[in-house]
Amino acid sequence: xxxxSAVKALVFDVFGTVVDWRSSLIVDFTKWGAARGINxxxxxxxxxxxxVYMASMDEVRKHPERGYxxxxxxxxxxxxxxVAQFDIxxxxxxxLDYLTRGWHRLNPxxxxxxxxxxxKTKFIISPxxxxxxALLTNMAKFAGLPWDLVxxxxxxxxxxxxxxxxxxxxxxxxxPPEQVxxxxxxxxxxKAAQKLGLKTxxxxxxxxxxxxxxxxxxxxxxxxxxAKDFTGIADRMGC
Amino acid sequence: xxxxSAVKALVFDVFGTVVDWRSSLIVDFTKWGAARGINxxxxxxxxxxxxVYMASMDEVRKHPERGYxxxxxxxxxxxxxxVAQFDIxxxxxxxLDYLTRGWHRLNPxxxxxxxxxxxKTKFIISPxxxxxxALLTNMAKFAGLPWDLVxxxxxxxxxxxxxxxxxxxxxxxxxPPEQVxxxxxxxxxxKAAQKLGLKTxxxxxxxxxxxxxxxxxxxxxxxxxxAKDFTGIADRMGC
Numbered sequence: 001x002x003x004x005s006a007v008k009a010l011v012f013d014v015f016g017t018v019v020d021w022r023s024s025l026i027v028d029f030t031k032w033g034a035a036r037g038i039n040x041x042x043x044x045x046x047x048x049x050x051x052v053y054m055a056s057m058d059e060v061r062k063h064p065e066r067g068y069x070x071x072x073x074x075x076x077x078x079x080x081x082x083v084a085q086f087d088i089x090x091x092x093x094x095x096l097d098y099l100t101r102g103w104h105r106l107n108p109x110x111x112x113x114x115x116x117x118x119x120k121t122k123f124i125i126s127p128x129x130x131x132x133x134a135l136l137t138n139m140a141k142f143a144g145l146p147w148d149l150v151x152x153x154x155x156x157x158x159x160x161x162x163x164x165x166x167x168x169x170x171x172x173x174x175x176p177p178e179q180v181x182x183x184x185x186x187x188x189x190x191k192a193a194q195k196l197g198l199k200t201x202x203x204x205x206x207x208x209x210x211x212x213x214x215x216x217x218x219x220x221x222x223x224x225x226x227a228k229d230f231t232g233i234a235d236r237m238g239c
Numbered sequence: 240x241x242x243x244s245a246v247k248a249l250v251f252d253v254f255g256t257v258v259d260w261r262s263s264l265i266v267d268f269t270k271w272g273a274a275r276g277i278n279x280x281x282x283x284x285x286x287x288x289x290x291v292y293m294a295s296m297d298e299v300r301k302h303p304e305r306g307y308x309x310x311x312x313x314x315x316x317x318x319x320x321x322v323a324q325f326d327i328x329x330x331x332x333x334x335l336d337y338l339t340r341g342w343h344r345l346n347p348x349x350x351x352x353x354x355x356x357x358x359k360t361k362f363i364i365s366p367x368x369x370x371x372x373a374l375l376t377n378m379a380k381f382a383g384l385p386w387d388l389v390x391x392x393x394x395x396x397x398x399x400x401x402x403x404x405x406x407x408x409x410x411x412x413x414x415p416p417e418q419v420x421x422x423x424x425x426x427x428x429x430k431a432a433q434k435l436g437l438k439t440x441x442x443x444x445x446x447x448x449x450x451x452x453x454x455x456x457x458x459x460x461x462x463x464x465x466a467k468d469f470t471g472i473a474d475r476m477g478c
Contacts, residue, residue, distance in 0.1 A: 132413070148379060148380060173372070
């Protein structure tokens with residue numbers, strides 16, 4: 001069993017790991033679309049939107065000379081393209097804003113709040129997400145996530161899995177990487193964190209992508225903790 | 240009466256405004272010194288330490304080519320000089336670290352936690368302090384301060400009252416300055432914030448400097464709110 005006794009802070013991937021973005025957005029938009037009289041396949045829109053997520057961050061990574069662009073702005077750009085592509089009619093500026101801010105209104109997985117609350121009694125807990133600071137702050141208030149602070153890719157002007165994010169988080173916490181544990185439902189996120197000396201915890205979220213889930217059904221690496229959910233992480237961390 | 244209805248976030252000065260640094264440090268060090276067998280005038284040390292605070296930040300401001308230095312490091316440098324000056328004997332490396340981290344272990348004023356808890360129900364609440372992120376995070380856990388996020392001068396690599404701090408906070412929150420209210424017990428902090436378009440709230444903390452308090456007994460500006468304590472701010476903000 002891996003030694004995690006030196007860990008002082010746990011930092012969490014958020015989309016998929018802490019919150020169920022897909023179901024949240026589909027339910028929110030379907031209800032809103034019906035009330036607003038906007039006809040669209042909201043499920044397809046949500047899946048397509050998340051489908052271009054990685055590519056939109058790659059664009060920022062490839063063009064540092066254009067400056068860092070926060071996730072809210074990437075979401076908005078992608079949405080405008082998808083609205084045209086899906087031929088969704090009648091959306092105003094305020095509607096586009098409402099949809100983009102849907103990413104601030106995501107529901108936690110059933111174990112997230114209770115697990116975080118337990119972990120907070122012994123450890124510093126923070127998101128370490130590609131979401132921007134305002135997005136993560138608004139989401140925490142919406143979902144009741146009891147973060148001690150909000151660490152975001154925005155603070156380092158680099159998206160995960162760039163090393164600046166993991167090392168930047170440890171630096172702001174004034175902790176060596178081995179005293180920080182990255183928690184994620186995504187093996188690639190943990191792989192990047194582990195390479196830099198952080199401790200790692202994996203939770204499976206096998207319904208994150210609904211019927212389109214292709215990977216991350218299970219741990220694919222030598223992670224310090226592998227748990228079913230945040231309850232399992234809190235148990236393992238002695239909270 | 241000033242219109243504060245557009246405010247979405249309140250950001251707080253911390254040392255003196257939220258926590259009683261002077262009494263906290265004097266009590267902590269006196270108790271620790273007795274147990275550790277270190278003889279010193281801890282009250283004089285604390286007053287002298289705070290006395291060089293402004294000058295230590297001015298050094299960073301004057302020498303941007305040396306890079307930003309976090310407050311923990313400035314505190315440590317100042318302490319080493321004062322220990323020599325006060326001729327305090329027998330301090331180990333661990334002792335100097337303990338004393339420096341005294342600034343992470345500060346008690347809130349009696350109204351702080353209840354006032355913040357009320358304000359948090361309607362607004363985003365965050366420190367906006369010259370303390371570094373780890374210092375503010377550790378202090379929040381020690382003192383039970385229910386911040387939504389932790390904004391610090393460290394994130395902007397500028398100390399207050401540099402404009403980068405106030406505008407940087409608004410930018411990270413994705414809010415225009417007029418939707419952010421600066422709360423402080425120091426008129427000069429509010430003056431800098433108001434000049435940049437932030438709303439302002441003053442609370443008097445007339446015992447912050449003990450018998451050495453020279454100013455900030457009352458509001459000296461046209462602040463949007465002037466309150467006796469955080470209870471008064473929560474009342475005024477309709478929480």
